[in-house]
Amino acid sequence: MAKTISSYGIPVPQHDGGAVQKNKLRTYFQKGSLIRTQEMEALITSSLNAEETGSQNVKSVLCFTSGSGTAVSYSGTDPWNEICPPFVPYFHPYIDVFTLDNHTILHSSSFASSSGEGTIFQFDNDGAEASFSPISNDTDFPFGAFTLKTDNNTNDETAIGTNFTLGPFNMLSGSMWWIKTRFKFDDHDNVEYAFGLTETNIDQSDLHNISAAAGKDRIIICKSIHNNDETRFIVTKNSDVFLNRVISSSAYTVDNQIHDLGLHFDGQNIHLYATQSATGNTPRPMEKVHTFTTGSSALGGLGGTNGGLNLVFYLRTGANTVETATIEYIQGAVWNRTRDGGL
Amino acid sequence: MAQVNKTQLKSYFETGDKPNSSNWGELINSSLNLEESASITTQIFTLTGGGDYTGSLTGSSSPFTHIQSLKGPLCLADSSSNSTDRDFFQVTPSFVPNLQPHIKVFSFDTSTAMHSASIGNIGTNTFIWERDTDNSSLLIASCSISNSVGLGTGKRRDNFPYGSFVLKTGGTEGHQTALATSVTPFTCRTGSKWWVKTRFSLADHDGTEFFFGLTEEAADKGHFHTGSYAAGKDRVAIVKRVHNGDDVTYGVSQNATPNPPLSSSVAFTNITQTYDKDFSIVSYGIFWDGVSNIKFYGNKVASSSIPGPMKLLETYSGSAIPSSSNMRLALMIETGVGAPAIAEVEYLQGAIQTPRG
Numbered sequence: 001m002a003k004t005i006s007s008y009g010i011p012v013p014q015h016d017g018g019a020v021q022k023n024k025l026r027t028y029f030q031k032g033s034l035i036r037t038q039e040m041e042a043l044i045t046s047s048l049n050a051e052e053t054g055s056q057n058v059k060s061v062l063c064f065t066s067g068s069g070t071a072v073s074y075s076g077t078d079p080w081n082e083i084c085p086p087f088v089p090y091f092h093p094y095i096d097v098f099t100l101d102n103h104t105i106l107h108s109s110s111f112a113s114s115s116g117e118g119t120i121f122q123f124d125n126d127g128a129e130a131s132f133s134p135i136s137n138d139t140d141f142p143f144g145a146f147t148l149k150t151d152n153n154t155n156d157e158t159a160i161g162t163n164f165t166l167g168p169f170n171m172l173s174g175s176m177w178w179i180k181t182r183f184k185f186d187d188h189d190n191v192e193y194a195f196g197l198t199e200t201n202i203d204q205s206d207l208h209n210i211s212a213a214a215g216k217d218r219i220i221i222c223k224s225i226h227n228n229d230e231t232r233f234i235v236t237k238n239s240d241v242f243l244n245r246v247i248s249s250s251a252y253t254v255d256n257q258i259h260d261l262g263l264h265f266d267g268q269n270i271h272l273y274a275t276q277s278a279t280g281n282t283p284r285p286m287e288k289v290h291t292f293t294t295g296s297s298a299l300g301g302l303g304g305t306n307g308g309l310n311l312v313f314y315l316r317t318g319a320n321t322v323e324t325a326t327i328e329y330i331q332g333a334v335w336n337r338t339r340d341g342g343l
Numbered sequence: 344m345a346q347v348n349k350t351q352l353k354s355y356f357e358t359g360d361k362p363n364s365s366n367w368g369e370l371i372n373s374s375l376n377l378e379e380s381a382s383i384t385t386q387i388f389t390l391t392g393g394g395d396y397t398g399s400l401t402g403s404s405s406p407f408t409h410i411q412s413l414k415g416p417l418c419l420a421d422s423s424s425n426s427t428d429r430d431f432f433q434v435t436p437s438f439v440p441n442l443q444p445h446i447k448v449f450s451f452d453t454s455t456a457m458h459s460a461s462i463g464n465i466g467t468n469t470f471i472w473e474r475d476t477d478n479s480s481l482l483i484a485s486c487s488i489s490n491s492v493g494l495g496t497g498k499r500r501d502n503f504p505y506g507s508f509v510l511k512t513g514g515t516e517g518h519q520t521a522l523a524t525s526v527t528p529f530t531c532r533t534g535s536k537w538w539v540k541t542r543f544s545l546a547d548h549d550g551t552e553f554f555f556g557l558t559e560e561a562a563d564k565g566h567f568h569t570g571s572y573a574a575g576k577d578r579v580a581i582v583k584r585v586h587n588g589d590d591v592t593y594g595v596s597q598n599a600t601p602n603p604p605l606s607s608s609v610a611f612t613n614i615t616q617t618y619d620k621d622f623s624i625v626s627y628g629i630f631w632d633g634v635s636n637i638k639f640y641g642n643k644v645a646s647s648s649i650p651g652p653m654k655l656l657e658t659y660s661g662s663a664i665p666s667s668s669n670m671r672l673a674l675m676i677e678t679g680v681g682a683p684a685i686a687e688v689e690y691l692q693g694a695i696q697t698p699r700g
Contacts, residue, residue, distance in 0.1 A: 019378040022371050026344075029367030048375035060379035064443045080445075087441040099441060102471045136525040137468040142669075143447045143697075144471050274513050331441070 008032025127151025226318025478513025586679025
């Protein structure tokens with residue numbers, strides 16, 4: 001078929017006006033392009049129409065920074081929510097979602113102990129004082145939260161996380177995941193914690209500081225020493241420590257400081273997002289604070305060949321007192337190519 | 344190329360304009376593209392200017408997905424054939440927790456509150472939802488109740504085929520019960536919209552009073568729906584004040600001196616509301632626009648009928664708008680006779696556009 005050339009010398013694309021992606025669509029409207037019925041049809045067919053009453057199929061991951069509007073007392077962008085899908089189960093049929101918040105888990109009876117297998121989320125209930133329960137009258141979390149409490153002896157530990165047998169998060173080629181949390185400690189000088197993904201069971205002793213070894217892969221943000229504010233970003237695979245980096249901007253420096261943490265694996269690299277706010281203040285949108293760029297070839301198989309990483313929030317007391325983390329939410333979403341048949 | 348809003352886009356395509364490739368590009372970039380997919384791209388990008396992702400993302404088999412991000416609240420209007428009459432849905436986001444990160448959602452319905460054990464007594468503060476348990480009042484999923492509760496099975500089946508909860512008071516005149524959020528995040532704050540809605544029916548309209556909306560008082564406070572306006576008692580509500588009167592009115596108050604004076608609730612201006620037959624199905628919605636208006640919406644149909652879209656009943660913009668109090672979402676009923684009042688509730692929901700990240 002002979003090429004049709006516009007008066008500006010640009011080839012007129014041959015197409016039927018069907019839906020195309022943005023990169024292709026833009027080529028139809030370059031300087032000198034001949035804009036015909038087909039080009040306008042392609043533009044209209046490719047776009048979501050607000051007045052259409054029939055079903056419309058969105059193929060991409062759809063993210064929402066919406067609702068921000070003028071309400072967000074922050075004039076900048078919202079980098080985390082721009083790359084993160086909604087943590088709504090079944091919203092994207094190819095993305096599995098785990099969400100632990102007061103709106104979806106209404107009562108602590110929804111949890112089993114870490115040895116149980118009957119619930120999606122598990123709780124390490126070792127020690128008489130260890131507890132995990134909803135709370136609705138915390139001024140920093142006006143929409144509800146949970147309290148995670150340790151027992152009252154030095155180095156007592158507890159944790160909440162996805163069921164060990166699930167291990168739904170992985171670093172397999174093509175997979176992507178997002179996890180996030182918001183929390184605070186009322187006694188930061190006596191608290192150690194970790195948030196992230198772990199190959200071990202969630203009641204693994206010394207989960208945040210354990211030596212790198214087979215079966216103990218981790219991708220975590222942690223405060224390793226109770227009387228030290230330092231926060232670290234750690235990635236290990238088998239005996240290799242890929243990353244053990246101090247994130248100075250995420251140090252936990254004062255009681256009741258509200259911390260937001262987000263981790264995103266884009267299929268190649270792991271991005272850490274974070275923000276912190278003083279008690280009583282409005283949390284700001286998370287900003288990207290570090291990217292771990294080793295790449296998927298090194299990360300492949302982290303957690304095991306079939307995945308095997310669990311979402312966890314781990315807490316340890318550094319004193320003979322019950323220590324409390326107040327947590328607004330723990331959420332994770334994973335797009336697993338091995339489940340590309342959809343949910 | 345940047346993303347721009349609709350007003351800016353329209354300015355590129357007015358009569359006599361010669362749109363250039365940038366104008367077309369911005370139109371394309373600003374629109375949600377249905378064809379962006381995981382299958383043929385090797386690049387992640389966001390459309391909100393949050394940063395470019397470039398570099399080592401190569402290979403035609405790479406499965407990375409395009410990501411598209413929406414900034415504005417997304418309202419999904421109802422898909423009914425009666426689509427020209429949907430005042431409330433046109434301004435209301437989906438009541439889906441975690442869908443839009445800056446909109447917090449409270450949803451009480453049979454899909455999300457799967458068992459009444461998820462509800463604590465008012466003041467417990469270890470639940471999102473609480474109820475007034477005084478006088479052996481009852482909150483129970485309708486599928487669990489027997490006819491002795493006072494509702495015929497036929498009524499339940501016909502009116503709420505997707506499930507419901509039954510709210511039932513004690514059996515003495517003045518007994519009341521309520522379902523409410525234990526958290527109190529609702530405030531008429533500038534720039535922070537909120538929406539609340541419910542749908543229910545009453546078994547005995549001549550013997551029942553109700554309150555739906557926001558209250559600063561605890562939802563187990565005696566007769567709070569008809570109490571005097573005072574500090575600590577702010578409210579935004581739709582109310583049936585008198586058990587043997589059919590009028591359904593609204594009330595807005597901040598502290599003791601609302602303006603205009605609201606010695607009692609006020610009739611709706613656009614469409615007056617009554618509850619005048621047993622088992623009528625009413626749908627109510629209230630919307631704070633984040634600026635200066637509280638809008639009330641409603642719809643009523645006879646028992647066994649299909650509810651219609653809610654219409655705008657009233658826009659209130661007076662100085663009684665409670666702008667500093669912390670209020671809870673509540674649905675309360677009170678019996679005015681010597682028998683229990685019973686409401687069958689399909690849902691009670693709220694959403695807040697929050698300044699929090």
